[in-house]
Amino acid sequence: xxYISDSKTPPVRDSRLKIGIGFGGSVGDLLRASGKGxxxxxxxxxxxxxxxxxxxxxxxVMTMPDSVTIVHxxxxxxxxxxxxxxxxxxxxxxxGVKRGELIWMSTNLGERDVISGGEGxxxxxxxxxxxxxxPRVIFVASxxxxxxxxDDIDEVADTLRGEVAADIIPLHCPGFKTRVVATAYDAxxxxxxxxxxxxxxxxxxxxxxxxxxxxxxxDKREYxxxxxxxxxxxxxxxxxxxxxxELTELLRAIGxxxxxxxxxxxxxxxRFLTEAGxxxxxxxxHDDYLLEHIKEKHGTPxxxxxxxxxxxxxxxxxxxxxxxxxxxxxxxAVADAREAELxxxxxxxxxxxxxxxVLLSGGVIRVAAAALALKELGCQVVAVRPYHxxxxxxxxxxxxxxxxxxxxxxxxxxxxxxxxxxIKREKPDVVLSHGGSGVWATKAGAVSVxxxxxxxxxxxxxxxxxxxxxxxxxxxxxxxxxxxxxNARLPFKTGWYGRDPYSYIEQDRAFE
Amino acid sequence: MKSCIxxxxxxxxxxxxxxxxxxxxGIVPVLHCGPGCVSQSxxxxxxxxxxxxxxxxxxxxxxxxxxxxxxxxxxxxxRLRKNIENVAxxxxxxxxxxxxxxxxxxxxxxNEEVARGFSGGDIPVLAVEAAGFRGNNLYGHSxxxxxxxxxxxxxxxxxxxxxxxxxxxxxxxxFWAGTLxxxxEALTEAGxxxxxxxGRNGGLxxxxxxxxxxxxxxxxPWVDLDIVRLLKERFGTPYFHxxxxxxxPTETARFLRELGEFAGLxxxxxxxxxxxxxxxxYHYIRRSLLWVYRCRALPKRYYxxxxxxxxxxxxxxxxxxxxLIPCKIFLPEDVPEEHQERVEGYFRDVELDSPYDVVFTGDxxxxxxxxxxxxxxxxxxxxxxSVWDEPLSNNERIPFLSVSAPQGxxxxxxxxxxxxxxxxxxxxxxxxxxxxxxxxxx
Ligand code: SF4
Ligand code: SF4
Numbered sequence: 031x032x033y034i035s036d037s038k039t040p041p042v043r044d045s046r047l048k049i050g051i052g053f054g055g056s057v058g059d060l061l062r063a064s065g066k067g068x069x070x071x072x073x074x075x076x077x078x079x080x081x082x083x084x085x086x087x088x089x090x091v092m093t094m095p096d097s098v099t100i101v102h103x104x105x106x107x108x109x110x111x112x113x114x115x116x117x118x119x120x121x122x123x124x125x126g127v128k129r130g131e132l133i134w135m136s137t138n139l140g141e142r143d144v145i146s147g148g149e150g151x152x153x154x155x156x157x158x159x160x161x162x163x164x165p166r167v168i169f170v171a172s173x174x175x176x177x178x179x180x181d182d183i184d185e186v187a188d189t190l191r192g193e194v195a196a197d198i199i200p201l202h203c204p205g206f207k208t209r210v211v212a213t214a215y216d217a218x219x220x221x222x223x224x225x226x227x228x229x230x231x232x233x234x235x236x237x238x239x240x241x242x243x244x245x246x247x248x249d250k251r252e253y254x255x256x257x258x259x260x261x262x263x264x265x266x267x268x269x270x271x272x273x274x275x276e277l278t279e280l281l282r283a284i285g286x287x288x289x290x291x292x293x294x295x296x297x298x299x300x301r302f303l304t305e306a307g308x309x310x311x312x313x314x315x316h317d318d319y320l321l322e323h324i325k326e327k328h329g330t331p332x333x334x335x336x337x338x339x340x341x342x343x344x345x346x347x348x349x350x351x352x353x354x355x356x357x358x359x360x361x362x363a364v365a366d367a368r369e370a371e372l373x374x375x376x377x378x379x380x381x382x383x384x385x386x387x388v389l390l391s392g393g394v395i396r397v398a399a400a401a402l403a404l405k406e407l408g409c410q411v412v413a414v415r416p417y418h419x420x421x422x423x424x425x426x427x428x429x430x431x432x433x434x435x436x437x438x439x440x441x442x443x444x445x446x447x448x449x450x451x452x453i454k455r456e457k458p459d460v461v462l463s464h465g466g467s468g469v470w471a472t473k474a475g476a477v478s479v480x481x482x483x484x485x486x487x488x489x490x491x492x493x494x495x496x497x498x499x500x501x502x503x504x505x506x507x508x509x510x511x512x513x514x515x516x517n518a519r520l521p522f523k524t525g526w527y528g529r530d531p532y533s534y535i536e537q538d539r540a541f542e
Numbered sequence: 543m544k545s546c547i548x549x550x551x552x553x554x555x556x557x558x559x560x561x562x563x564x565x566x567x568g569i570v571p572v573l574h575c576g577p578g579c580v581s582q583s584x585x586x587x588x589x590x591x592x593x594x595x596x597x598x599x600x601x602x603x604x605x606x607x608x609x610x611x612x613x614x615x616x617x618x619x620x621r622l623r624k625n626i627e628n629v630a631x632x633x634x635x636x637x638x639x640x641x642x643x644x645x646x647x648x649x650x651x652x653n654e655e656v657a658r659g660f661s662g663g664d665i666p667v668l669a670v671e672a673a674g675f676r677g678n679n680l681y682g683h684s685x686x687x688x689x690x691x692x693x694x695x696x697x698x699x700x701x702x703x704x705x706x707x708x709x710x711x712x713x714x715x716x717f718w719a720g721t722l723x724x725x726x727e728a729l730t731e732a733g734x735x736x737x738x739x740x741g742r743n744g745g746l747x748x749x750x751x752x753x754x755x756x757x758x759x760x761x762x763p764w765v766d767l768d769i770v771r772l773l774k775e776r777f778g779t780p781y782f783h784x785x786x787x788x789x790x791p792t793e794t795a796r797f798l799r800e801l802g803e804f805a806g807l808x809x810x811x812x813x814x815x816x817x818x819x820x821x822x823x824y825h826y827i828r829r830s831l832l833w834v835y836r837c838r839a840l841p842k843r844y845y846x847x848x849x850x851x852x853x854x855x856x857x858x859x860x861x862x863x864x865x866l867i868p869c870k871i872f873l874p875e876d877v878p879e880e881h882q883e884r885v886e887g888y889f890r891d892v893e894l895d896s897p898y899d900v901v902f903t904g905d906x907x908x909x910x911x912x913x914x915x916x917x918x919x920x921x922x923x924x925x926x927x928s929v930w931d932e933p934l935s936n937n938e939r940i941p942f943l944s945v946s947a948p949q950g951x952x953x954x955x956x957x958x959x960x961x962x963x964x965x966x967x968x969x970x971x972x973x974x975x976x977x978x979x980x981x982x983x984x
Binding site: 173 | 549550551573577579581585589590595597599605607611613624628632645648678929933948951
């Protein structure tokens, strides 16, 4: 069934998938527990701050040019946007997308609203935004408070549709509803797919066959041919413009037309989303919700297979697509040539990075794909720490088990106390990390390298080259880490470092 | 009053008060709120505000119940209790604050009861209510301080010369750390014994010493006025309220003299200090006059869009020492109504009689709208604000300084505009901006 067509609110991944947010053990045990659907039972009896889906939701939708976002909630939800302004501006510039200042509002719910409901304020906010800014789209992102008190944002949007010029897109993304931030992808796609046109308009976007044409059948065949040669790449805020460019070039090299959706795309360009023969996800954890819906409604097939990071994964990613479009031979030739070129480029760095002990912390697919890539570079992966786990990730973790049997995996949304403990134990040379956890690596004296960054290459061949170069550069002079490490004051009692890092995860339930 | 609908708020929500706790070494806040609430405040108050993070209890290791669906139904009190228990076991904590955010307050989780369950233990556990729908981070700041200070026991007798310093909201005031260090130095030089609970030299011992002060010093227009009143009520400590953190020779000398009078300091010592400061200040000003006069058109008028404390400090310096003229001052921090008249009076108390408005609001976007529409020649203006005001200044090439949360790509480190030396920083920041906007010929 398609949730998108059938229900106002998206489901959360906690119920839609087999997920987990707490685990510590070998990759094999992880897969077994996940297979039994027992992962979510492994909760923590102690937890630190994690993150919420509102954050990622805003990060995604605010990339749409000509949109204004209203955060429906108390004024604190949305304060993060201050750190989003710069990345979105530079992300737009890197993609040649024109975008003015980020404009957003908060309905600033107060004590009285929490008692009597905030729908009136939301109504007022939508009208105000429409009048003052005349955007093409108004996003309404609802946070915890209005969801607990039961505000109906769809209802408000519906009653205003005739009155305002903008398209209103409600987004259901309260943090308390889900344990995994990745639910945000569903929340956003739910909103986009329900409220934007996903197919071209006859007469406006194309001239429908009118019987006067010379050869209608030939026209249709030509249309089908062009459509079949067009591939949509589905992006995400964690994937930068340089990576989009690299993959686009790869696919162009095998003769395909490439377009990139859904971030940094104007509302009206969504009408051409379905004018493609194939949808390709760039990361297995992002897009199944949307791509399944498009397949069901518009018949476009899709490919979701891990992430084109590292030599083997990239080849597989490319060949998978080529197999569908009938470009196998060309794809193999492209991969051969690029691999040979890459190996020449890597040679000078390999001696320095060979044998480095590496720990990875971040997104579930990315840590696994990067771990495999690092193994290709001759590094030794000591552990991976995905933010969460779900069964969409099974294929790549199965591969991880084959390539690095017994590898330890710590499923944890941040939970820096577990990280610090593991770093103290494993003493990695390098930590590849997302977000602020690099700080803990530095304090523990390890070099940290970003696991992702929207301004740099990570994917495919250029990405692999850059990764190696970055590692070599980072380990060349570790003076800062060493000296900061020597002068660090760690916040936990020494007793904690002697204990099992997973003491607070209730794991015995994993195999019940 | 909460503004109805706000554009780009310049304050975080009440939960952001946890930064006040983190500024006092030894205190660990345990949050009972949604999983994303911390990062919301962290962006505005710390990472996008002077490149700060808390230390050693940094944002990522703050215990949080990550309030979820099940807690809405069953209540999350038990999980809060477990979290506190484990913090006591593994963190180097001397005090724990159990802080309720919106969700916990809406469903009615009783953190006071949870805290009471720990009474008599080794580490004090205190409950704080800081729901975002009740107020902004300054409300949260006050809630946190009140909880801590209500817990402090009287010490019996005053220590000669001891003065507690209030009025600076840690993190929110981007330059809090440097400012407090310098205020401490200035007070020591004046012959007093400063007691500052926040920052590098702060801590619970400083908190415990609060009742033994001879007096409390409140520097700022309204924040912490409730605190010094509370301390007067609880411990009978008098307070000296100077409404602005002094910046520049005029204000600093005035502050030193009034302080001297209040605390009965040696008058000669005060005058000597003021004279020295002034001499040094003007020495450097004179050394740069030639460069400054080559600025093709010296902007004369300014707008400020910032928190009240920062705005007032800047405003008094800009008028009294730099000879500039205010156009309009926006204070987007929801200054409570009861304080507004008083605060406005502080802004009028400068050596210039000219009409300008002081606007109390919660809406950070007002200033930019007005400046864009003002019709004044943009090169004649200077704009003080936060990172949200920067696009306008870039587009219109208005010289601009980020002075208020969130400051954006600014590294605060130990920077401060306090006193004589701080004014030199501000003066040079100001003219560097003028020059970088192309308003200077070489
Ligand atoms: S209240 Fe909910 S939506 Fe808002 S920041 Fe917190 S967890 Fe996220
Ligand atoms: S306003 Fe309430 S719900 Fe939103 S971030 Fe603040 S405490 Fe959390």
